[in-house]
Amino acid sequence: MFATLIYAANDTKPGCQSGCGNVTIPYPFGIGDGCYIDKGFEITCTKSFITNFLQPFLVASNLKVYEITLDQVYVQLWGARTCFLNSGETSSIGYNLKGGPFTLSSTNNKLTTVGCDMYAYITDLDTQNRMSGCVSLCQEGNTYETNGSCSGFGCCQTTIPSGMKAFNITMVSINTPNKFWSIAYCSIVMVEQGLEIDTNIVPFKGITNFSKSSGLNWAIGNKTCNNINWRETCGNNSYCIDSPYGQGFRCNCNLGYRGNPYLPKGCQGAVGGVGVFLVLALVFQIHRKLKKRKKLMLKKKFFKRNGxxxxxxxxxxxxxxxxxxxxxxxxxxxxxxxxxxxxxxxxxxxxxxxxxxxxxxxxxxxxxxxxxxxxxxxxxxxxxxxxxxxxxxxxxxxxxxxxxxxxxxxxxxxFVSNGTLSKHLHVKDHISSISWRDRLRIMKEVAGALSYLHSSASTPIFHRDIKSSNILLDENYRAKVSDFGISRSVSYEQTHLTTLVQGTFGYLDPGYFHSGQFTEKSDVYSFGIVVVELLTGQKPVSVTRSEEEANLAMHYISSVKEDRVFEVLETRVANEARKEEIQVVARLAKKCLKLVGKKRPTMKEVVTQLENLREL
Missing domain, CATH: 3.30.200.20 (Phosphorylase Kinase; domain 1)
Structure with a gap:
């Protein structure tokens, strides 16, 4: 005898509107009072002035909805578009998902930039941290047909972290447009689902082939299954799981049942005759074995997935x-x-x-x-x-x-107790707590650590992301270099690594930025930026400074050349440091920031020059 499975035909609450236009609206989403689980899931259905078709929108965020599943919501495209930005200028657009049960999906979205010499990044507005970014470069005389890829030349793509609710998408021009593309110099950046690049696209003419929606994860409430009576939310023949995307929980149908687990009778499975006995017996045996081996299997699964x-x-x-x-x-x-x-x-x-x-x-x-x-x-x-x-x-x-x-x-x-160097340097409204003596010692300690990584470790190591926020301080302001997530070991015979450009804008070696070749001198350049931060108290890149001063490295180098270095020092440094010390450190920083890597000192030479300050 064959068993026939019957599933619920309607995913909405009884008496509620089942859809809007060509979009089905399953519960816990709904249109009208009593048809949704809470205000975050409320949908409004309005007629478009342009197409005269009905279109659903999320009420909490006023986002147009393209599709709703029991896993994700697909909404109108996140994006920013700009043309004719001068070097160092930015274009930014912000989005806020707060007030609803949604977070940006990392699996169905990518940060994508199409254009010439543009740096795009996404910032978490809760932490003010740049969470992800990529660089799209162009070169005169090359049309850069993408051939379906998006690897950094004319177009770049990168993954984004999950769990963000409020974020900015920002574009920064890293080169002034020249005659080659000045007629149609445009760029577009978007967080989108499943982009496939047109094989014949020319980056400085914009983008013509992309999806129109972005995926959002959703969950119920902000508590886990253990902290609520989930039976009040999940229907019969269902169970509760904690949301994998952060706070909240989800409902799933039990094994052998399908449908909408948020409705009282949404999960259904009908069988008859001998099939009932056979299916139940099989389910019982499987359930008993799975329960016995669940912990072991999960550990093996996580161990493999986690590397x-x-x-x-x-x-x-x-x-x-x-x-x-x-x-x-x-x-x-x-x-x-x-x-x-x-x-x-x-x-x-x-x-x-x-x-x-x-x-x-x-x-x-x-x-x-x-x-x-x-x-x-x-x-x-x-x-x-x-x-x-x-x-x-x-x-x-x-x-x-x-x-x-x-x-x-x-x-x-x-545990390093005193936070990051960046936190202590870039203090709002008052002078940093770090004395000149401590700053000088921090330079020596970081330089010593990098020299060790480059020269004394069992295998040479390039850090690749030296910056003030990756330097931790203990209670005595002694430095610890941290965050080796993108570091790489190299053999003694190697002189460089050729990789996709990674790191933090403002600290990146220009040579690495354009060639993709990272050497030990690239770490030296990043260290030079940190030294300038210690001297000036300024961030490497800031849109609040004037155009001439937006890029700290360029502003600092011009100040040294024009013998104006004392004008850019932080007040505490200017008051506490000896003139001879400033002159030595200023010259050293300038050497570290030379555009040609071969002309920069090694970290071993940097350590020697800093140690010589004791003799002054």
Missing amino acids: GLLLEQQISSGGRNAEKSRIFVTQELEKATNNFNESRVLGKGGHGTVYKGMLSNGRVVAIKKSKIVDESQIGQFINELVILSQINHRHVVRLLGYCLETEVPLLVYE
């Missing part, structure tokens, strides 16, 4: 110190952070969140938790783990251990 196999390969191929790192269990790290409570957050970056925790032995640690489970990003966590395990230097943050058998990978490292 455990890659870690084993790294260890077997030379990164053997990683074996000495402690393997933490999930329960211990959850207890240490009060279940990763928001009150324990130390900072958020493009690839993860760092929490303050206390282990069972009383030791305070910092625990880095990934925001994403995208396998293309996991390599950066494993890379950081292996590199940190090879490093033994008092001015490099020390890895204590890791946990890969969790939903997202976790790195446990020493």
